[in-house]
Amino acid sequence: MTRRKWIGWFAVIAAVALLIPLTPWFGGHAPSDKDKKAQMNTMSAHKEHQLKLATVKSDMNKTALLCTTECSRNFQKLIKHEAAMPMNKQHLQHMMRMHKQMVYVWWHHQDGSIAEGTKPSSSKLDTLIRQAKSNVLAGKDFASSPLQANGHRYMVIGEADTVHKGDGIVGVLLQDIVMKVQDHQRRNLRLVPYPAEGKYKIESVKPNSTVDITVKNGEDNGNASHYHINEVVVRFRLHPSPDEMAQIQRDITALSTKKLGYTYVFRSRVMEADDMMRYFKSNRNVVYVEPHYLYMTNDTGTVNMNANPASTDTDFIPNDALYSQYQWNLPVIETEKGWQVSKGSDQVLIGVLDTGVQADHPDLVGKIEEGTNLVDETSPPDDDVGHGTHVSGIIAASVNNGEGVAGLTWYNKIVPIKVLDASGAGSTYSVAEGIIWAADHGIKVINMSLGNYAEAQFLHDAIKYAYDKDVVLVAASGNDNTERPGFPAAYPEVLAVASTNADGARSEFSNYGDYIDVAAPGMSIASTYPGSQYAALSGTSMASPHVAALAGLIRSINPDLKNTEVMDIIRKSAQDLGNKGKDKYFGYGLIDIDRALLEARQSKVSLQQFPQQVERRLEQIARKYS
Numbered sequence: 001m002t003r004r005k006w007i008g009w010f011a012v013i014a015a016v017a018l019l020i021p022l023t024p025w026f027g028g029h030a031p032s033d034k035d036k037k038a039q040m041n042t043m044s045a046h047k048e049h050q051l052k053l054a055t056v057k058s059d060m061n062k063t064a065l066l067c068t069t070e071c072s073r074n075f076q077k078l079i080k081h082e083a084a085m086p087m088n089k090q091h092l093q094h095m096m097r098m099h100k101q102m103v104y105v106w107w108h109h110q111d112g113s114i115a116e117g118t119k120p121s122s123s124k125l126d127t128l129i130r131q132a133k134s135n136v137l138a139g140k141d142f143a144s145s146p147l148q149a150n151g152h153r154y155m156v157i158g159e160a161d162t163v164h165k166g167d168g169i170v171g172v173l174l175q176d177i178v179m180k181v182q183d184h185q186r187r188n189l190r191l192v193p194y195p196a197e198g199k200y201k202i203e204s205v206k207p208n209s210t211v212d213i214t215v216k217n218g219e220d221n222g223n224a225s226h227y228h229i230n231e232v233v234v235r236f237r238l239h240p241s242p243d244e245m246a247q248i249q250r251d252i253t254a255l256s257t258k259k260l261g262y263t264y265v266f267r268s269r270v271m272e273a274d275d276m277m278r279y280f281k282s283n284r285n286v287v288y289v290e291p292h293y294l295y296m297t298n299d300t301g302t303v304n305m306n307a308n309p310a311s312t313d314t315d316f317i318p319n320d321a322l323y324s325q326y327q328w329n330l331p332v333i334e335t336e337k338g339w340q341v342s343k344g345s346d347q348v349l350i351g352v353l354d355t356g357v358q359a360d361h362p363d364l365v366g367k368i369e370e371g372t373n374l375v376d377e378t379s380p381p382d383d384d385v386g387h388g389t390h391v392s393g394i395i396a397a398s399v400n401n402g403e404g405v406a407g408l409t410w411y412n413k414i415v416p417i418k419v420l421d422a423s424g425a426g427s428t429y430s431v432a433e434g435i436i437w438a439a440d441h442g443i444k445v446i447n448m449s450l451g452n453y454a455e456a457q458f459l460h461d462a463i464k465y466a467y468d469k470d471v472v473l474v475a476a477s478g479n480d481n482t483e484r485p486g487f488p489a490a491y492p493e494v495l496a497v498a499s500t501n502a503d504g505a506r507s508e509f510s511n512y513g514d515y516i517d518v519a520a521p522g523m524s525i526a527s528t529y530p531g532s533q534y535a536a537l538s539g540t541s542m543a544s545p546h547v548a549a550l551a552g553l554i555r556s557i558n559p560d561l562k563n564t565e566v567m568d569i570i571r572k573s574a575q576d577l578g579n580k581g582k583d584k585y586f587g588y589g590l591i592d593i594d595r596a597l598l599e600a601r602q603s604k605v606s607l608q609q610f611p612q613q614v615e616r617r618l619e620q621i622a623r624k625y626s
Helices: 003-022 034-041 045-080 085-098 123-137 176-188 219-223 242-251 273-283 387-396 428-441 457-468 539-555 563-572 592-602 610-623
Strands: 102-109 114-119 147-149 152-160 168-174 202-206 225-236 256-259 263-268 286-297 348-355 411-419 425-427 445-448 473-476 494-500 518-521 525-529 532-537
Touching: 003 102, 003 152, 045 085, 045 102, 045 168, 045 176, 045 532, 085 114, 085 263, 102 123, 123 152, 123 168, 168 176, 176 242, 176 494, 176 532, 225 273, 225 457, 242 256, 256 273, 273 286, 286 348, 286 428, 286 457, 348 428, 348 539, 387 411, 387 518, 387 525, 387 532, 387 539, 425 428, 428 445, 428 457, 445 539, 457 473, 473 539, 494 539, 539 563, 539 592, 563 592
Parallel strands: 348 411, 348 445, 445 473, 473 494, 494 518
Antiparallel strands: 102 114, 102 168, 147 152, 152 168, 202 225, 225 263, 225 286, 256 263, 286 425, 525 532
C-alpha cells in the first residue's frame, strides 16, 4: 500500500473517530446493508446537524493544515535556494507577495538574518516567535497552536535548515481563512438560515409556491425556496408591443423590466409577487408566470495536449506540494491512470457559473480565460466569496508545478461566469443569463455548483437552449440530506451529482433521489481559495466540478462526441456503488476517469459510432462552406 493511500485511510479513521460520540451504531457490530439503508432514511434532524458540524470542524482543521504545510514547504524551498543576502531578500519578498498569509518572516542564514513583513502586536505572539527562533537555531522545527490576537487567528512555524545547523526560517501565518471556511461551510451545508429573510426583499417559501414559511434553522432550508417578493418572471405567447409594454409597466407600477431571450423579469415598486402573478394570468396571454427564485452555492499559443506519456506502466504522481498528503479525491476516481490517456485540451473550455474566481491565484495563472460578471457588468468576475475559486481549482489548478494542489485537467481552461453575489446567492435571471452567455460563447461544458428546490420554467428554458447547442451541463444535487429534487440538477438535460467520502460511502449531507446520475468525491476537498491560499471544503458543490472536469477531458480526447454521448459515457463507465445498478444514492456510481477516457478514445474508431461521426463531419463541412 502506498504512503498516499495510508494517509487517506488515516484520514478516514480520524473522521470516524470524530463521529463516534454522534453515531450509536459505531459500537458493537458492523452495520449490515439493511442497517445502512435504514440509517440513511431515518437519520434524525439532530444527528444530521451533528454530522454536519463535524464536517465543518474537519474542513477547518484540514484548511489549517493546508496553510501550514504549504508555507512550511515554501520555506524549505527558500532555504534550499540559498544565495547572497541581497538575493535572499529578493526571493523572500517575492514569496511573501505570492503568499499573503505570511505576514512576518525571519530568516537566519550564515550568521546574518533578514526580516520582512509586519509583526503583529501581541506579547503572546512575541513569546511564540522567540520559542520558534530558539528551536530553529538549535536545528529543530517548530509549530505552535493557533492563537487569537487583535481579532485575528495566527500560527507561528519554524523550519530548520537541515544542511547548515543553526540556520532556518520562522514565520507568522495569518489563518483567518479557517474562520472564513467555518462561516462559508455553515451556509454551504445549510447549518444556518440562508439567505437571511428580508434582505434584498427576499422571502422563504414552500418550493414551487409563494406560500410563506419561516426558516428558523439550517434544517428548515431543506424544505424552503427563496424568491424576490416584488419580482416575477413572465414568458408571453406573443411579445408585447411597445404600447402594451408601457401599459403593463403602468399597471404594476414597474420599477424595472429586464428581458432575456423570450422572457421578462418585472420588478414592481409596490406590488408583491402574488398580486403580479394574478395580474399577468388574468390580463395577459402568458406561457407562464412564476416567482423570481434565488439560487445558492451547493469551488504558449494553441496546443492540443493529448499525447500519452512515454511509459504507462505506473500511474503518474504529480509533484504539487499538497497532492500526496491531502488530495485523496483524485486517486480514488483513477485520475492518475486517466492522465495516461488524456490530460485535456485548451480547445475545450469549461464554464463555471459561480461567485467568480481569483484569476491571479498562483495555482490558476494561465488557466483562466476571460469571463463575465452578470452581477455587476462594470466589474471583472472576481471572487468575493471563495466558492468559485475553490470549484475552479478542483477542475483546473495547475498540475505538476510544485505549487499547492493539482486539478483534474492539465490543459482545459476555466471561463468564470459570475452569477452569484457576495452573499453566495443569485437570481434565476442571472443564472439563466449565465447559461445562455456560456452557450453563445462556445463553452462546451458548464458546471453549476448551485441550486434551489423550486422548479423554474425560466431556468429550464435556458438549460434547454444550452443543451440544444450541444453543451454538457453538470450540477450539484444539494447539501440537505433530502430526497426532494433540487434544481437545476434534477432537470433531465443536466448531469446531477451526489457526494461521496474517502471510503466510498455517501456523504451524510448529500441529497439523493431517482434523478441522481453519478457520484464524485465531496468531503474535505483541498483546492484553491482567494488570497492565494488553499482550503478544504465539503459539499456536493465540490463533487460537481469533478464531473465537469471529466466531461472536459472526454471532449478533449474526442471532440466529435455529442453532449448526450459524453453524458452516457460518464454514466456507463462509473464504478457501481450501493445497490447493484443505478440507485438513488449514487446514481450509476462513482465516476472513473480512466474508464471514461478509454471508452471515449475507443469511440473515435468504433464502428457503431462511425455513421454518426460521418454525418457530423459532413454537417461541419457544409456549415463551413455554406
